[in-house]
Every structure is written in C-alpha cells, then in structure tokens.
Amino acid sequence: MKKTILFILAFGFVFSAQAQFPLGGAVQKPKVTGRITAVILDSLTKKPIDYASVSLLKEKDNKSVNGAVSDERGKVSLQNVTPDQYKMSIGFMGYKSRIISVKTTPEKPDLNAGTIYLSPTESTLKEVAIVGAQALIENKVDKLVYNAEADATNAGGDATDVMRKVPMLSVDMNGNVQLRGSAVRILINGKPSGTMANSVADALKMIPAEQIKSVEVITSPSAKYDAEGSGGIINIITKKKTAEGTSGSINATAGTRSNNGAFNFNVKTGRLAVTTSLGVNHAYPQKSNVVLFNSSVINGVTNTVSQNGYSDWSRVGYNGSVGLDYDINGYNNISSTVKLNRFSNGGPGTNDILVNQVLSQNIRDNDMSFNNMDWNVDYRKTSKKEGEEFSISAQLSTGRNESEFTNRFLTAGVPEIVQFRDNTGKNNEYTLQADYTYPFSKTTTLETGLKGIVRNIVSDYDLNAEDFDYDQNVASAYGVIGFKLTPKITAKAGLRAEYTMIDGMAGNTQGFNNDYFNLFPSLIVSQTLKGMTTIKLSYNRRVQRPSLFYLNPFRNESDIYNPLEGNPKLSPELTDNIEFGYSTFIKGSVINASVFYRSTQDVIESSINPVTENGVNKNLTTYINVGTSQSYGFNLFGSYNPKPKWTLMSNFGLNTYEVNNAANNISTGTLLNYTIYARSAYAFSGGWNTELWGVINSPKRTFQGKTDAMYFYGGAVKKEIFNKTATIGLNVLNPFSRDLNIKTNNSTATSVQRTDIHYPLRSFGLNFSYKFGKLKFTEKKTIKNDDLKKEDQGGMGGGVQQQK
Structure with missing residues (x-):
C-alpha cells in the first residue's frame, strides 16, 4: 500500500504538467x-x-x-x-x-x-590542404570527454582496454573501474544496463572497443542525475546512433588473447530511423597460475593452508540491439530500443592443497552466465520556444545470472569427496521518468523532473533452495537552475530528493526492511578567465547503494578455504564531494588540473573472517560497512603537440585513502594511491598512424591489506585503405611479459591471507574495420538509473576469485 501511494503521488503531476505545457500560458496548439x-x-x-x-x-x-x-x-x-x-x-x-x-x-x-x-x-x-583531426580529449564545463574513435590503438580491444586510457580512471586486472580512487556509476548512452547490475567488469568485456565513440567522465554531476556513484559518473557513448541515409560499419579482430566482432547498421528515411548493432567476443582458455596461503588462529590453535594450482578460463559473449526513432512532427518524437546481452565464462582448474602437512588435490569446475534484456520507450515534446522540452521515458530491465561450481577432493587413504553448488539470480527493474526544461531567458534555464524505480531481486542461495527475496523502490524529484552571475561567471544549482523503501527476506527467518530519505544538493560555479582559461568550483552529495553482488547471501565455495558470500543488511554509502578545477589551452596544448576533497559515511568493503565449519578452518569473505573515509586528491592532465602530427599526452592522479571506525577499533592511517598514464601518437603520410602508451596503477588499499601495483603498456600501428573507408592494423599489449604478477596481502588480528596470481595478459591482434555511408549522430533524452553500487569482482581483502 505504501508503495502504491508513493508512486501515485510521484507521477500524478506528469499529466498535469503536460496539460499546462508550455509553461506560463494557455494551451496553444503548436503550428x-x-x-x-x-x-x-x-x-x-x-x-x-x-x-x-x-x-x-x-x-x-x-x-x-x-x-x-x-x-x-x-x-x-x-x-x-x-x-x-x-x-x-x-x-x-x-x-x-x-x-x-x-x-x-x-x-x-x-x-x-x-x-x-x-x-x-x-x-x-594559395595554401596547401589543411587536414583536421578530432581532439582525443575534450574538456567541457561539466565533464571530460575521451574520443575513443580517434584513438588508433583501441581497435581489437574491448571496453576495459578503452577505460585504461581514459584520464582520471584506474582499472585493475579484472576490469574494475574507479574514478580517482572511488566507486563510479557506468552508463551506456546515458542509460543503465541490466548486465551492469550483475557484473560491471564482465559487462565491459562484452563491448568491443570498435563500438565505442567516446567516454564521458562526469566528476561533478548535477542534481539532475541519479545520486549514484560516490566518485562520479562514466557515460560510454557508442556508435549505434540515429543516422541520415543508409550507413554502417564492420569491425573484426583476431588475436592471441581474444577475438572480437562488431556490426552496426543504420537506416533513416523521412521521419523514421532504424538502428541495429551486434557485438561478439570470445577469449581463448588461458591458464592463470595461483598460489594461496591462509593462516588462522582459532581457539588458540594455529592452522595453515597452502594452495598451488591454476585456473583455465575462457569467455564468450554477445550483445545486440534494435532501435526505432520516429518524428511525429516537428514538435513530437517517439523512440524505442531493445538491447539483449548474453555472457558466460568459466572453466576447469586444479589446486594442490597442503593443510597442516596433509596433502590433497582439488579438481574444480566453475561456470557463470548472465542474460539481460533492456527495453526503453521514450517520448519527447518540444515547442517553438527554443530550449523548452518535455519528455517521458519508461524502461524495463530483466536479468538472470547463473553460477555453479563443482569440487572434487582427492586425498590418499580417504574416499573422494564431491561438492556441487549452483545459484540462480533474477533481477527485474521497472522505471518511469518525466523531465521538463524551461529557458526563462538565454542566460537562465530551469530543469525539473520526477522518477520512480521498482526493483525485485530473487536468488536461490541455499542447499535447501531457500530464497533471497529483495525489493527496493526509489522515488525521486529534482530541480536544477542554471544562470549567469556575470558575463563570464556561470552557475548551476540543484537539489534532488530521494525516498528509498527496502524490504526483503533471506531464508525463512531473516526478514529485514529499511526506509530512508535523502537530500542531494549540487552546485557548480564556472568562470572564464583571459583567453581560453576556465576555473570551476563544485559541490555535490552522492549515494552508493549495494547491488546484487554485495547483497546476495549465496555462498560461493569454489575455493572451500576462501568462501565468499554477500550481506543483505548493508547500508548505502553517502558521500560529500568538493572539487576545484582549472583548465586552459595554450598554443594547441591542453592543461586540466583539479583538487578535491571527499568524505564518505558507511564505506562498503570486503572483510575476511576466520571461521570453522564442519571441522574445516576457512577465511570467509563478506561485505560490511567499514566506517568513515576522508580523502584528498589531485589530478593533472596535459596534452602537447611538438609537431602537427605528433601528440604527447599524460595524466597523473593522486588521492589519499583513510578509513576510521572507533566502535570497531579500525584506523588505517593515511595512505596514498596514484595512477599514471602516458601516450605518444604520430601520424605519418599515406594514412599510417602509430601509438605507444603505458599505465601504472599504484598498490590498492583496503582496511585489511593491499594489492601490489600493476603495469600495462602497449602499442599499435594502423593503415587506412580503400580510400579511407577501411583500416587494417596490429595491436600489442604487454608484449615483453606474458603474465601480470599480482600479489595481495590481507590480515586480521587472528588470520593472514596471501595470494600470488600470474594473470596472462600479453596479446597480439590483427584488426580490420570497414565503414559505409556517413553517420550523423543525434542524441535523445533517456532514462539513467544511477543508484546502485556495483561489485569490484573480488581480489581485494576477500576470498580469491578465479581470474577472467
């Protein structure tokens, strides 16, 4: 009943707002x-x-x-x-x-x-021909844009490879993305994807790099955006946009690590446009060598477990979409898009296990799959008043993920032990959203809107087929006004209100509920200085709600000594952000610098806990609200052209890590995280392009330990052929080292957990792309559900996850 009343109140004004449209006058039939x-x-x-x-x-x-x-x-x-x-x-x-x-x-x-x-x-x-090139990095008032399609070395990779080269982002070996050391919300063309609700890292691996047009880094989102993402928002813009005429592209890559394919086709005739896309990805099985060590003290007795083995994982996935866009007339437009995703990974592995000097062997098999469908319907109405717009959008997202593992334990003189577990999770999400923009003048604009999200998650998580049934409903409203204080000073102030209702059941007895109301203010003030120099000061409050990965109480025991399970009673993170930014253009060079402060309550992190179950000592990993975090940071990005066809680019990011919780006696002290990225690109005559790049990510900290630094480097050469309608190229990643060696150390007062993983990263790939026609992209108002914290795919402070 409470839910029904809430949504009736939330959307009752939508039709009245439309009836009064345009604002401030009697209804007039548009010409x-x-x-x-x-x-x-x-x-x-x-x-x-x-x-x-x-x-x-x-x-x-x-x-x-x-x-x-x-x-x-x-x-x-x-x-x-x-x-x-x-x-x-x-x-x-x-x-x-x-x-x-x-x-x-x-x-x-x-x-x-x-x-x-x-x-x-x-x-x-009298002049020779001037050849223009699209800027790789664009600095805008509220975001930084990385134009992936202008980067020759992206061919043959996936979205994870693209993210590694975006300023201010850091990506670990599993493909988990952070923005300046904090969690980030990832959108596709301004919309959430059901696949992201299961695994952000896996979803990014499903998107071929050739499908990506650009990546937007929004560090200071206004109140118009959902409040999700303590660090900000990443918006991936793909090439499958509405285009005039008939056009499309084909991309294919064959490599030693993975194979990708992407196809896009667009038709527009009169007022009707149809867009289609298809992407496929297949990664060969490759061995990851894994060494693990556990030590725990339980009841005064020290127990040790040493494991040495490998996992042999492969990956296959596809994604496709079909979209229709129709201009009813000059004032009214309706569009609809259906996106389907399918992804699976897994494979066998073997570990030699030494438990208190007793040797055994674990032969295991682990398989995971994800299926998702997103269906959007959007209606947009404009008027003869330039900038005035009303839109209403609906979205249905359905997801299904399955996980199963089998363990066979072989010990001399002991009968073989076989363990099997599986889990099926279903995630359904329904969204209705209305937005209205009204320009009072050329310098003052009002944006306002309402939104409702209904979520239901069901997971069979227990051997006795007990269910985890979780309902989350969010109703929100926002108002943002943009105006000029002076001819050179622009401001945008907003407030978003969100009411969240949560209730659920874990098994037959663990019922829980949690209702809360939050206000999320935002303010951006930007001033243009002499020349092309801009300074910006911003403040916003954000929230990070836990998603299915964090909440699901399913016990994953593919490694029986390091099991992993979620915590359905997690509270959301609340973050306040303050940022000061400076950007300038000097003789073709770009400099962008920013300093920021971030304060986060109820930080969510993984936590290891030594337990004894059925006589077996284990380090159980789950997720908890650790405490309060204070973080200061700095970011510097620069681009310089020593010669017209030679571009040098670098990005340096630094932020502090500190978590405190007096009640649980947690105090990490102040630690430093950093990310360094460098790139050199040169364009030769005859359509040849070359590039070298490298990334360094510092050790990653948690309240219980750290993971070692990681290094990625690569290069590419590309040649334009067929009168610039096609390209062929070669990409390499970490060519001088087969493996990425990652060491993780975590400890509590009574336990130690160490992992040493050799993850195969070296790859060589040949790529080919062909485009026909010319695309003319158009943007549409879309739903953006930005309110769930996604998993970091393990590896930090918890049970060891198999590498992908």
Whole structure:
C-alpha cells in the first residue's frame, strides 16, 4: 500500500504538467513545423565541406531562429522550422560566405534547398590542404570527454582496454573501474544496463572497443542525475546512433588473447530511423597460475593452508540491439530500443592443497552466465520556444545470472569427496521518468523532473533452495537552475530528493526492511578567465547503494578455504564531494588540473573472517560497512603537440585513502594511491598512424591489506585503405611479459591471507574495420538509473576469485 501511494503521488503531476505545457500560458496548439535541408560543396573540387555553419534568419527582422553545421557529406538539416520567409547564411573558414532566400509554408513545411557551392577565398587557394583531426580529449564545463574513435590503438580491444586510457580512471586486472580512487556509476548512452547490475567488469568485456565513440567522465554531476556513484559518473557513448541515409560499419579482430566482432547498421528515411548493432567476443582458455596461503588462529590453535594450482578460463559473449526513432512532427518524437546481452565464462582448474602437512588435490569446475534484456520507450515534446522540452521515458530491465561450481577432493587413504553448488539470480527493474526544461531567458534555464524505480531481486542461495527475496523502490524529484552571475561567471544549482523503501527476506527467518530519505544538493560555479582559461568550483552529495553482488547471501565455495558470500543488511554509502578545477589551452596544448576533497559515511568493503565449519578452518569473505573515509586528491592532465602530427599526452592522479571506525577499533592511517598514464601518437603520410602508451596503477588499499601495483603498456600501428573507408592494423599489449604478477596481502588480528596470481595478459591482434555511408549522430533524452553500487569482482581483502 505504501508503495502504491508513493508512486501515485510521484507521477500524478506528469499529466498535469503536460496539460499546462508550455509553461506560463494557455494551451496553444503548436503550428506545423518542418525542416530545411541542403548540401554544402566546394565550388572548385565539388567535394563536401563538413562543419560549415548554417544560420537561419527571419527575412523581416534578421532575427536568428535556427542553426546547424554540415556533416561529412556536406549535408545540413535545420529542424523544427516554422513556416515563414527566411534568409539562410552559410559560411566556413577559408570560403566566401553566402546568403540565400528560402521560404516554407504550412502546406509544404519541408524544403530541400539543393546544393549550395562555397567559393574559396584567394588566400585559401594559395595554401596547401589543411587536414583536421578530432581532439582525443575534450574538456567541457561539466565533464571530460575521451574520443575513443580517434584513438588508433583501441581497435581489437574491448571496453576495459578503452577505460585504461581514459584520464582520471584506474582499472585493475579484472576490469574494475574507479574514478580517482572511488566507486563510479557506468552508463551506456546515458542509460543503465541490466548486465551492469550483475557484473560491471564482465559487462565491459562484452563491448568491443570498435563500438565505442567516446567516454564521458562526469566528476561533478548535477542534481539532475541519479545520486549514484560516490566518485562520479562514466557515460560510454557508442556508435549505434540515429543516422541520415543508409550507413554502417564492420569491425573484426583476431588475436592471441581474444577475438572480437562488431556490426552496426543504420537506416533513416523521412521521419523514421532504424538502428541495429551486434557485438561478439570470445577469449581463448588461458591458464592463470595461483598460489594461496591462509593462516588462522582459532581457539588458540594455529592452522595453515597452502594452495598451488591454476585456473583455465575462457569467455564468450554477445550483445545486440534494435532501435526505432520516429518524428511525429516537428514538435513530437517517439523512440524505442531493445538491447539483449548474453555472457558466460568459466572453466576447469586444479589446486594442490597442503593443510597442516596433509596433502590433497582439488579438481574444480566453475561456470557463470548472465542474460539481460533492456527495453526503453521514450517520448519527447518540444515547442517553438527554443530550449523548452518535455519528455517521458519508461524502461524495463530483466536479468538472470547463473553460477555453479563443482569440487572434487582427492586425498590418499580417504574416499573422494564431491561438492556441487549452483545459484540462480533474477533481477527485474521497472522505471518511469518525466523531465521538463524551461529557458526563462538565454542566460537562465530551469530543469525539473520526477522518477520512480521498482526493483525485485530473487536468488536461490541455499542447499535447501531457500530464497533471497529483495525489493527496493526509489522515488525521486529534482530541480536544477542554471544562470549567469556575470558575463563570464556561470552557475548551476540543484537539489534532488530521494525516498528509498527496502524490504526483503533471506531464508525463512531473516526478514529485514529499511526506509530512508535523502537530500542531494549540487552546485557548480564556472568562470572564464583571459583567453581560453576556465576555473570551476563544485559541490555535490552522492549515494552508493549495494547491488546484487554485495547483497546476495549465496555462498560461493569454489575455493572451500576462501568462501565468499554477500550481506543483505548493508547500508548505502553517502558521500560529500568538493572539487576545484582549472583548465586552459595554450598554443594547441591542453592543461586540466583539479583538487578535491571527499568524505564518505558507511564505506562498503570486503572483510575476511576466520571461521570453522564442519571441522574445516576457512577465511570467509563478506561485505560490511567499514566506517568513515576522508580523502584528498589531485589530478593533472596535459596534452602537447611538438609537431602537427605528433601528440604527447599524460595524466597523473593522486588521492589519499583513510578509513576510521572507533566502535570497531579500525584506523588505517593515511595512505596514498596514484595512477599514471602516458601516450605518444604520430601520424605519418599515406594514412599510417602509430601509438605507444603505458599505465601504472599504484598498490590498492583496503582496511585489511593491499594489492601490489600493476603495469600495462602497449602499442599499435594502423593503415587506412580503400580510400579511407577501411583500416587494417596490429595491436600489442604487454608484449615483453606474458603474465601480470599480482600479489595481495590481507590480515586480521587472528588470520593472514596471501595470494600470488600470474594473470596472462600479453596479446597480439590483427584488426580490420570497414565503414559505409556517413553517420550523423543525434542524441535523445533517456532514462539513467544511477543508484546502485556495483561489485569490484573480488581480489581485494576477500576470498580469491578465479581470474577472467
């Protein structure tokens, strides 16, 4: 009943808001609008001119009402044009500007202005051709953008490989991503994915690098975003966007570590657009050598367990999507997308085990699979007032993950022992969201909206088929206003309110519930200084709710001496962030620097606990709210071009780690984490591109121990062929070392746990890509569920997870 009342109140205003739209006046039936299209060509070469600017001005008063830039084919499209008499102004650097008259009528709102030729200026005719390149890194007011499609070395990899080269991010050997040493929320095209609810690291491995257009790093999200992600938000933008005409791309990679394939196809005719994509990934079985040591003192008796063995894991996955986009008219648009994901990994392994000088052998097999479907329906309404927009979105996400393992224990003189366990988890999520944007003026804009999320998680976690049944419902509302304090100072202030209701049952007796209300303020103030220099000060509050991985009480005993289980009674993390940023452009060079402070309550970390079960001593790993964390940090990014075709780039990030809990006598002291990234890229004539890069991640700390530093390095060479419609290349990763050696040490007052893993990382890959047509991307308002803390896939302070 409580849930029903909450959502009725939350969304009752949606239809009333739409009925009053536009704001501040009586309802008016919008006039029919259309579009004006044209093709901009060089008058001498007859080749397309991309990025030519086109402005539409009213004939009677020269007031600008619309504008756009041409794409790679020289095509430009002006949308939402009210029938009238206009002047169209076309210009581009190095060409003479042109002004032509155009007219649209209610009977014929759409107009094709045909081909428009621009003549080069005399100075341009004397110059050699100027070749432009897309910037690899873009620094915007509220985010930093890494343009992955401009990076030659991404071919043949997956999203994990791309993330390793994004400024401010750190990625461990399992593919877990952190932003400046803290948890981060990852979105795909602004939307959550059901796959991410199970395993972020595995989901990233499913996305071929060739499908990624760019990665947005949002360190100071406004209240418009869901409050999830204590460190910020990472938004992966893929290439499967709405495109004019017929276009697509094919990418394929064959390598020693993994094989990837990606296909994208887009069709747009009139007001209807259809997009499709398919990606596949297959990783060969490769051995990871694993050495483990446990020591614990229970009832005054010291017990030791030594293990030496290997795991032989493989991975296969695919993802596909189909999307429809239809412009009902110039004011109304509806779109829908269905995404399917399938992923599985696992394989055999063997460990020689020495328990208090008794030798045995464990022959094991471990398999995990994930199946997910995301279905979105979005409606968007604009008006003749530029910038005004209303949207309503619905999303259904269904996920199913299965995990099973088999252990065979062989000991001389003892009958063989066989252990089998499996777990099936189901995660269903329903979301409804409404957003409204109203520009009071050119300098002041209001954004507001409501959102409701209903989640249900069911997991068969016990040998007696007991269920973990977990319901989480979140209702939220936000308001954000952006305005100019002075011509050079811009501010954006907002407040988000979220009410969370949780109830569940673990087995037949462990019932629990937890309702809480939070306010999440945000403030960003940005000032433009002399030249192209900007400073920014921001504050926001964030939350990190635990996801299924942390909550699921299923006991994973694929390593019987280091079992792992979740904790359904975890509280969410609450984080306050303050950041000061500075960015400037000096003669083509980019410098971006920031300092920040972060305070987090109820930090969630893994915890090892020595236990004795059925006469066997174990180090049980679970998850707890450790305490309060204080962290200070600094980040510096720079890009420099010694020569026009040579780019040097580096990023350095440093942050402190400290956790305290007086009640449990926890005090880690202040420790340092750092990340270093360096890149050198050179473009030769004839379509050749080369690159070398390297990443260093410092030792990672937890309240019980640390994992050693990790080093990644690689290079690539790529050649454009078939008149620049295709490329072929070679990528290498860690070519001089087969394995990445990672050592982890954790300890409590009565136990020690050490692991030494040799993870196979070296790889060589040949890649080929081909594109046909030209894509013209358009963005749509989308649902963004940003409120769940994802797992870090083990390896830190807990039971040893098999490497993938």
